[in-house]
Amino acid sequence: MLHVQNLHKSYQIGKTTYEVLKGIDLSVAEGEFVAVMGPSGSGKTTLLNCISCYIPFDSGQITLGGQELARLAEDELAKVRNQKLGFVFQDFMLLDGLTVQENIMLPRIIAGQTDRVMEQRADQLCAIFGITSIKNKYPVEISGGEKQRTAVARALMNEPLVILADEPTGNLDSKSSRAVISTFQEAQKTLSATIFMVTHDSFAASFCDRVIILQDGAVYRNLEKGKDRSIFQDELLATIKEMSGENG
Numbered sequence: 562m563l564h565v566q567n568l569h570k571s572y573q574i575g576k577t578t579y580e581v582l583k584g585i586d587l588s589v590a591e592g593e594f595v596a597v598m599g600p601s602g603s604g605k606t607t608l609l610n611c612i613s614c615y616i617p618f619d620s621g622q623i624t625l626g627g628q629e630l631a632r633l634a635e636d637e638l639a640k641v642r643n644q645k646l647g648f649v650f651q652d653f654m655l656l657d658g659l660t661v662q663e664n665i666m667l668p669r670i671i672a673g674q675t676d677r678v679m680e681q682r683a684d685q686l687c688a689i690f691g692i693t694s695i696k697n698k699y700p701v702e703i704s705g706g707e708k709q710r711t712a713v714a715r716a717l718m719n720e721p722l723v724i725l726a727d728e729p730t731g732n733l734d735s736k737s738s739r740a741v742i743s744t745f746q747e748a749q750k751t752l753s754a755t756i757f758m759v760t761h762d763s764f765a766a767s768f769c770d771r772v773i774i775l776q777d778g779a780v781y782r783n784l785e786k787g788k789d790r791s792i793f794q795d796e797l798l799a800t801i802k803e804m805s806g807e808n809g
């Protein structure tokens with residue numbers, strides 16, 4: 562579904578080049594829920610921005626559903642962003658002037674596909690995420706959890722190949738964090754959604770099928786969850802501790 566091969570990305574500041582991604586290799590299979598963790602500055606957001614087609618990369622390959630992104634022109638990349646990717650941000654980024662239902666339909670409205678199928682799809686997503694009763698409300702009139710479910714429903718509107726989530730549980734307590742993860746699990750189970758999530762939160766990551774840990778712009782570990790979530794969380798914490806030991 563998503564393949565990243567030998568991805569390199571550097572930033573130029575003045576005359577100095579800073580290499581941030583140093584040959585990342587990873588794959589995410591269809592229907593998989595994968596987290597990316599790593600210390601601050603390890604390149605997580607840069608990786609996500611390259612996959613999102615928001616920033617160009619220096620070399621390597623990113624393939625999404627068989628399509629290689631580096632070969633695409635700007636208008637084709639915009640299409641990929643709108644039609645093949647769904648986005649969930651830390652602060653949800655709902656538009657205050659639109660209702661819950663209109664926010665959910667936004668990706669279709671942007672794509673110019675305003676038909677009855679759009680409304681049916683929005684209704685189906687509202688039902689799956691338990692927000693039908695608030696679909697005519699505005700973001701200021703709904704709870705944080707409802708905003709988050711609206712944001713995930715919106716990300717699924719165009720039936721994307723992958724949902725990209727940037728710190729979706731940042732700033733949340735563990736109960737709200739759990740609710741966010743439950744929504745992703747629901748999307749995975751009901752709609753076979755594929756989810757790729759950057760997080761600092763080992764609790765949230767421990768619900769994923771797999772966690773990729775980055776260090777200094779490269780993949781440090783690729784950890785699969787066994788049967789037990791809390792053992793997996795301990796494993797994640799031990800790996801992060803081991804890394805900070807190496808750094809210190």
Ligand SMILES: Nc1ncnc2c1ncn2[C@@H]1O[C@H](COP(=O)(O)OP(=O)(O)OP(=O)(O)O)[C@@H](O)[C@H]1O
Binds near residue numbers: 579581
């Ligand atoms: N636009 C930019 N220009 C120059 N350097 C940048 C830019 N964006 C990020 N960097 C640098 O690239 C490195 C990786 O940043 P990135 O944001 O990808 O890390 P991260 O792992 O997401 O960190 P955090 O967990 O703190 O969000 C950092 O050293 C950062 O300072």
